[in-house]
């Protein structure tokens with residue numbers, strides 16, 4: 095171990111040389127290398143966590159650079175895969191640890207392959223479809239995970255430890271589709287709130303990995319940097335009837351088809367269909383999409399003209415993406431603009 099590299103962290107008494115050695119022996123996975131994920135990965139790798147897996151399905155775009163500090167203009171111009179660009183940048187910061195980039199869309203088929211050989215899973219995603227999947231894997235295999243979300247100027251964070259704390263389903267119910275559909279691509283996000291939420295996620299991870307469980311937050315953090323709110327929300331007790339951690343049904347893992355079924359539908363049109371039907375709040379959705387192009391809203395369906403593609407959204411959540419040829423891009427656009 096490099097004594098100089100970690101000297102300031104080892105001077106911090108709760109970590110010390112023994113905590114540092116534990117970090118070196120630890121393995122984590124970061125899901126999503128966007129705004130939260132780049133902060134998560136940076137702090138974990140620099141702290142000396144021995145193995146970090148970086149999982150992301152997207153490529154770097156110019157609109158990422160305002161907050162995703164691991165990427166630069168060349169990455170955006172070349173459309174590099176985020177996981178690979180992030181891994182390359184972080185290896186320059188710390189060559190003593192192992193970094194494994196995975197360019198993949200995390201889903202029920204591969205989630206257990208990528209998430210079960212680690213000590214902690216960190217949520218850097220932007221949607222609840224993937225968070226519920228992470229929660230299923232975490233509960234099934236008793237792996238702690240750190241939920242994090244940031245949009246606009248506010249964010250939330252919670253360290254969820256199966257068997258000890260409530261799980262995501264206990265906290266938010268089995269179906270988050272009735273909740274807000276705000277995403278960073280519809281209402282925006284500012285960098286400061288992302289850095290705060292992600293840093294809290296890493297702090298919780300460092301406490302757990304170094305055996306400082308008594309310092310864990312044990313509640314949900316809510317912060318709004320613009321409206322000056324900082325709250326600690328009680329998570330309450332585990333729900334014994336919870337379909338996930340109570341009944342161990344793992345609905346997001348034991349599916350017969352992708353939770354988003356994506357199929358080619360003629361030339362340059364792709365259909366995206368969520369496996370669970372949900373009722374889209376069409377008027378609110380129309381309002382959210384208006385800044386991105388002309389929106390036409392006719393009863394049961396909504397159309398939005400983006401620059402180089404068009405969205406047709408049905409009230410049951412099904413969507414047609416016209417002018418899109420790549421299945422992964424269709425999935426990504428759906429998660430971004432429609433959400434779940």
Ligand SMILES: [Zn+2]
Pocket residue numbers: 260261262263264265332333336337338339340
């Ligand atoms: Zn639960």
